[in-house]
Amino acid sequence: MDEKFLKPYDSSATESRIYAEWEKSGLFNPDECIRQGVTGTDAPAYSVVLPPPNVTGRLHMGHALMLAVEDIFIRYKRMRGFRTLWVPGTDHAAIATQSVVEKQIKKDEGLNRHDLGREELLKRIETFAMESHDTIVSQLKTMGASLDWSREAFTLDETRSRAVRTVFKQMYDAGLIYRGHRIVNWDPRGQTTISDDEIVYEERAAKLYTFRYSKDFPIPVATTRPETKVGDVGVAVHPDDARYKEFVGKEYDAVFCDVPIHIKVVADKEVDPAFGTGAVGLTPAHSQTDWDIADRHMLSHEVIVINEIAKMTVEGRLHGKKTTEARETVVEWLKSEGLLEKEEDTKQNVATAERTGGIIEPLPKLQWWIEVEKEVPGRGKTLKELMLEPVRSGQIKIIPEHFEKTYFHWIENLRDWCISRQIWYGHRIPVWYKGEEIAVGEAPTGAGWTQDEDTLDTWFSSGLWTFSTLGWPDETADFKTYHPTDLLETGYDILFFWIARMILMTEFALGTIPFKTVYLHGLVRDASGRKMSKSLGNNLDPLDITAKFGADAARMALVVGNTPGTDMRMSEDKIKGYKHFANKLWNIARFVLDNAKDTDPVAPLTTGDAEILSACDTMSADITRDIEEFRVYMAADKIYHYAWHELADKVLEESKSILSGSDAVAKASRQALLITLLDRTLRLLHPFMPFITEEIYQSMPTKDSKFLMVAKWPIKSALE
RNA sequence: GGGCGAUUAGCUCAGUUGGUAGAGCAACCCCUUUACACGGGGAAGGUCACAGGUUCGAGUCCUGUAUCGCCCACCA
Numbered sequence: 001m002d003e004k005f006l007k008p009y010d011s012s013a014t015e016s017r018i019y020a021e022w023e024k025s026g027l028f029n030p031d032e033c034i035r036q037g038v039t040g041t042d043a044p045a046y047s048v049v050l051p052p053p054n055v056t057g058r059l060h061m062g063h064a065l066m067l068a069v070e071d072i073f074i075r076y077k078r079m080r081g082f083r084t085l086w087v088p089g090t091d092h093a094a095i096a097t098q099s100v101v102e103k104q105i106k107k108d109e110g111l112n113r114h115d116l117g118r119e120e121l122l123k124r125i126e127t128f129a130m131e132s133h134d135t136i137v138s139q140l141k142t143m144g145a146s147l148d149w150s151r152e153a154f155t156l157d158e159t160r161s162r163a164v165r166t167v168f169k170q171m172y173d174a175g176l177i178y179r180g181h182r183i184v185n186w187d188p189r190g191q192t193t194i195s196d197d198e199i200v201y202e203e204r205a206a207k208l209y210t211f212r213y214s215k216d217f218p219i220p221v222a223t224t225r226p227e228t229k230v231g232d233v234g235v236a237v238h239p240d241d242a243r244y245k246e247f248v249g250k251e252y253d254a255v256f257c258d259v260p261i262h263i264k265v266v267a268d269k270e271v272d273p274a275f276g277t278g279a280v281g282l283t284p285a286h287s288q289t290d291w292d293i294a295d296r297h298m299l300s301h302e303v304i305v306i307n308e309i310a311k312m313t314v315e316g317r318l319h320g321k322k323t324t325e326a327r328e329t330v331v332e333w334l335k336s337e338g339l340l341e342k343e344e345d346t347k348q349n350v351a352t353a354e355r356t357g358g359i360i361e362p363l364p365k366l367q368w369w370i371e372v373e374k375e376v377p378g379r380g381k382t383l384k385e386l387m388l389e390p391v392r393s394g395q396i397k398i399i400p401e402h403f404e405k406t407y408f409h410w411i412e413n414l415r416d417w418c419i420s421r422q423i424w425y426g427h428r429i430p431v432w433y434k435g436e437e438i439a440v441g442e443a444p445t446g447a448g449w450t451q452d453e454d455t456l457d458t459w460f461s462s463g464l465w466t467f468s469t470l471g472w473p474d475e476t477a478d479f480k481t482y483h484p485t486d487l488l489e490t491g492y493d494i495l496f497f498w499i500a501r502m503i504l505m506t507e508f509a510l511g512t513i514p515f516k517t518v519y520l521h522g523l524v525r526d527a528s529g530r531k532m533s534k535s536l537g538n539n540l541d542p543l544d545i546t547a548k549f550g551a552d553a554a555r556m557a558l559v560v561g562n563t564p565g566t567d568m569r570m571s572e573d574k575i576k577g578y579k580h581f582a583n584k585l586w587n588i589a590r591f592v593l594d595n596a597k598d599t600d601p602v603a604p605l606t607t608g609d610a611e612i613l614s615a616c617d618t619m620s621a622d623i624t625r626d627i628e629e630f631r632v633y634m635a636a637d638k639i640y641h642y643a644w645h646e647l648a649d650k651v652l653e654e655s656k657s658i659l660s661g662s663d664a665v666a667k668a669s670r671q672a673l674l675i676t677l678l679d680r681t682l683r684l685l686h687p688f689m690p691f692i693t694e695e696i697y698q699s700m701p702t703k704d705s706k707f708l709m710v711a712k713w714p715i716k717s718a719l720e
Numbered sequence: 721g722g723g724c725g726a727u728u729a730g731c732u733c734a735g736u737u738g739g740u741a742g743a744g745c746a747a748c749c750c751c752u753u754u755a756c757a758c759g760g761g762g763a764a765g766g767u768c769a770c771a772g773g774u775u776c777g778a779g780u781c782c783u784g785u786a787u788c789g790c791c792c793a794c795c796a
Binding site: 005008009201208221222223224225236270271272274275276279280281282283287288289290349351400402403405406409410413492493495496527529560561562563565566567568569571573574576577579580581582583584586587588589590591592594595625626629631633634637640641648649652653656 | 722723724725726732733734735736743744745746755756758759760789790791792793794795796
């Protein structure tokens with residue numbers, strides 16, 4: 001018997017060695033599996049693309065969970081004989097990455113992006129991204145992820161850039177991408193627009209001021225942002241509001257805090273007569289709602305009073321002031337003029353930028369948009385409908401199912417998607433201008449063309465991920481074999497950001513679905529249920545965890561009992577429990593190999609032993625069904641339970657007397673049974689705990705392939 | 721304001737199409753029995769949030785209530 005079994009299981013010595021051996025074998029690559037004869041040439045394909053981690057730093061426990069779940073399905077399908085491909089990659093994550101690097105430069109050198117210039121900043125970001133990439137790749141390997149590294153992709157590399165330009169041009173030509181002057185979410189801190197989904201609302205205490213524009217203005221108005229009132233062009237009241245009926249349609253001039261304004265009173269049913277005074281001051285340039293109301297009543301959008309650095313642009317005492325200071329100035333002025341009627345405490349949801357924390361300043365700007373409610377040429381449907389349909393029809397299945405409702409709800413409320421960003425890191429908008437001329441897609445030849453300064457929202461390129469990773473727009477063999485992909489596994493928090501956009505982009509560009517099943521995992525929280533975050537310092541680093549307990553233990557702890565779509569709590573204690581299990585398995589192997597290694601593994605079984613084997617068959621079928629039906633959280637628990645409480649506690653224990661007894665037939669039977677059960681257990685457990693099972697398998701007399709990784713799944717039925 | 725989810729043993733959670741409640745951890749008792757103390761054996765612990773209903777039978781299905789959590793919208 002191997003000497004290695006004489007010591008307790010040492011994960012740290014084993015795992016890195018095993019991964020290197022797997023990698024060296026080339027068997028993560030399905031082409032190599034076919035070449036080496038472990039997969040049939042006509043085997044059906046099974047493909048998953050890795051949700052590309054952002055190159056902003058390192059992986060967290062959520063990533064570890066994602067890797068565990070995906071690797072389970074991949075390893076299972078590989079053992080079932082599928083032509084199995086799992087494509088790795090990373091995401092340039094435009095805003096997120098640029099803002100991390102900008103912060104660092106600001107801190108270290110006191111410089112901002114304009115001090116460095118576009119070229120230098122990009123160079124710095126690329127260096128950072130490269131380092132971050134290398135860290136991430138080593139973390140992916142540490143977790144045991146059986147990714148085909150020969151196909152690694154990056155959302156900003158040349159192949160993916162070509163896919164981006166191609167889709168952009170197709171959408172532009174189809175009339176679905178347009179350039180429009182509209183209210184955008186401007187982030188003054190990040191100096192860019194962001195999409196609606198990148199906003200987080202924070203509740204803050206605020207004051208609600210009730211005032212009049214001038215002494216002879218007939219209607220009092222309530223606002224939380226008095227400084228914007230110098231940009232007002234109207235006052236809206238509800239059409240049925242008897243108090244103000246007589247003023248509707250009238251126009252007034254005033255000088256408000258040194259700024260001449262012109263106000264028209266309009267009636268609009270959006271206005272809630274019960275809130276404040278029942279009258280809303282309209283600032284179309286600095287509020288989405290006001291812009292929409294102004295639209296309906298032909299009021300000007302042109303009065304802009306705040307600029308991109310959140311300072312006042314008007315003349316007079318407010319000139320050049322920050323909005324927060326301007327607010328105080330206006331309130332003082334209102335008081336001194338006797339125009340302030342009331343000041344109340346209230347609560348306000350302040351829109352902030354997810355990445356930078358900057359307070360969003362709605363501004364009208366010229367931006368690129370994807371129109372979601374316009375018919376897609378040749379399809380007879382809008383992009384919205386194309387996003388809804390495959391989920392409605394069941395072509396795409398979302399697990400857990402209740403997220404389908406959330407998905408529908410989100411899409412029904414979807415507005416046009418702003419895809420341009422005023423940052424430098426990312427895919428430059430593939431549009432060139434020369435006077436009145438415009439070129440889209442590829443750079444035009446000839447002099448005098450200048451490219452659009454903006455870059456694309458990072459989700460534009462991630463939206464293409466399932467097919468851009470397979471070499472599209474070229475008609476590659478990979479694309480033909482592996483698309484649509486089978487499974488997309490990710491956190492429910494990016495259902496809208498990413499899943500929805502992949503469906504949109506794939507339906508548009510290919511007229512098909514990107515994946516058949518969406519498996520959504522929940523958040524990994526700390527032991528007391530808090531979100532893990534840097535600022536709380538309660539992060540569990542997957543590298544620390546694997547070093548301490550082993551990747552196998554970490555994977556089990558993340559998977560067992562963790563139902564899809566539900567947040568889980570993670571503690572070192574739970575992981576420790578599965579480290580103990582790894583050691584238990586190790587000792588089971590020691591006992592079995594010690595007592596049965598050189599015996600006949602196919603010796604005839606006694607009736608009792610045959611029954612034990614048959615119970616194992618039943619369990620195998622049960623676990624297989626669980627995996628097929630995406631209940632990996634149960635499958636993992638069942639194989640754990642089987643190994644410990646059936647195989648070890650019952651079969652092994654009762655074997656002791658049989659093995660030391662005098663009945664040679666019973667002994668031979670029992671030895672064969674032990675070897676067989678251990679062999680079955682290793683195979684069933686391999687997708688969950690790949691390292692230790694592989695290590696034990698290498699010492700098994702039943703070993704029938706170079707690696708357990710490509711050994712056969714232990715059930716009788718053929719490929720479905 | 722709209723939507724979704726949760727409520728099961730001290731804690732964390734499972735419970736697949738309805739068939740007399742399960743695991744891990746913690747706590748209690750015993751055991752250093754040569755696979756394993758990263759272990760073994762044993763005992764204890766729950767009117768499955770509450771109220772109705774359907775059913776021969778409900779943790780599971782339906783209706784309502786309460787509490788907690790999340791998502792979306794964003795009222796000036």
